[in-house]
Amino acid sequence: MDDSITLNNAKNDPTKDRILDEAEALFALRGYDAVSIRKITGAANCNLAAVNYHFGNKQNLYLEVFRSRWLPRAVRIQKCFRESLAANGALTPSTVVESLAQAFIAGPLSEEERRRHHQLISGELAKPTEAFKMVADQAFRPLFDSLFEDLRSVLPDDIEEERLALKIFSVFAMVLYFNFARPLISSFTGCDYDAAFKERLVDHIVEFSINGLGAKSKETSI
Amino acid sequence: MDDSITLNNAKNDPTKDRILDEAEALFALRGYDAVSIRKITGAANCNLAAVNYHFGNKQNLYLEVFRSRWLPRAVRIQKCFRESLAANGALTPSTVVESLAQAFIAGPLSEEERRRHHQLISGELAKPTEAFKMVADQAFRPLFDSLFEDLRSVLPDDIEEERLALKIFSVFAMVLYFNFARPLISSFTGCDYDAAFKERLVDHIVEFSINGLGAKSKETSI
């Protein structure tokens, strides 16, 4: 078992990588308990004992999926967000929300990657394991903090910290929900998640984040 | 096995009810695959064979949890929503959103019930089984349709159907996310989900739904 620094985590050990790939796909699709080591090693075309040899045990393999597969993808998404934001010129609430929604909904991941990514993390959100803490510390927290600073600088500056945090969570709520609840949304709107619909989704999230329901013409806020 | 009309589904058969209660708690907490029939019957203090006697098999028990426990609770929430909306007098976007958020976040369920309710359904959203179709047809769809009509009647009437649907989903996104992602939100804001915080949450959701980020003073919408 090599635990060297693994400068480049891909191609280091073909078997280990195949196991990680197949394990991720299966964990995302069916959840931790519904996936056996035998199914994983079967899919990865390697021996049953390979998981315990390379990762010690099943729980460790699950954790390693998050460490070496999920986290780098989260980094890619956030990189995409920051680049898109920088390319957008002005820093405004609109551009922040648009870059964020764009990165998450139509960003650098393939459809299949996005499905895996969100299914894995929604499993953790629903029933947090050790992996959750890692992901919260290394992915959610930095993104949240950077959004906090970005938005604080472009929103009226008398805004309370808690209120700003809730606003950020609300944007997140939409971005994640429109990924998470795809089956429901597709079935109720009749729309596939093709490029055109995703573009409309991003537009909608930006508009809703800026204007809410668009109810200003009929009433004032409470 | 009695399959009579079950006018009142409680107290009909103590063992059956105990199994349903414990099964729901365990399924919500750990998920379908992680919960064995032995754990359920152990918690319900009855014989291992009771599940297969009363429900045929495990999958059927899971389905029955949704039919006889989850759905009635969804009905209670929606009843609370409609009553609160009626009591509110005027039908406006604010009152619709407030009643909805109120019903879901601080509504008729106990904290424990709410936890179960949302964990069960988020399991289904993540990996839909047969139960999902039932719940979508009998709970989500009617609520969605009634919200659709309510909001259509109080929003500018040139609004496209798809746009209105997305707005409704966005409100749902917040309501559900603020329940779903409790661990994350508590940890990032430092707030417990006590009555005071839930009240602020409802206020926030209403305000965000009406005014978005509150960015109007610094820019116009795209």
Next chain:
DNA sequence: GGATGTTTTATACATACGTTTGATTGTTGC
């Protein structure tokens, strides 16, 4: 080319699973 260290293999182990069975207890109507 033989020794050394790493990876893969086949097989075994103990435990846990969902489901079935057949006997036993409890309950109801006569």
Next chain:
DNA sequence: GCAACAATCAAACGTATGTATAAAACATCC
């Protein structure tokens, strides 16, 4: 009291699970 039915029980079934082990295959270096 007894027949008919409903519910509970202990025990067993075959299968699947996570993990361990020891032998085999492979790689690398002197």
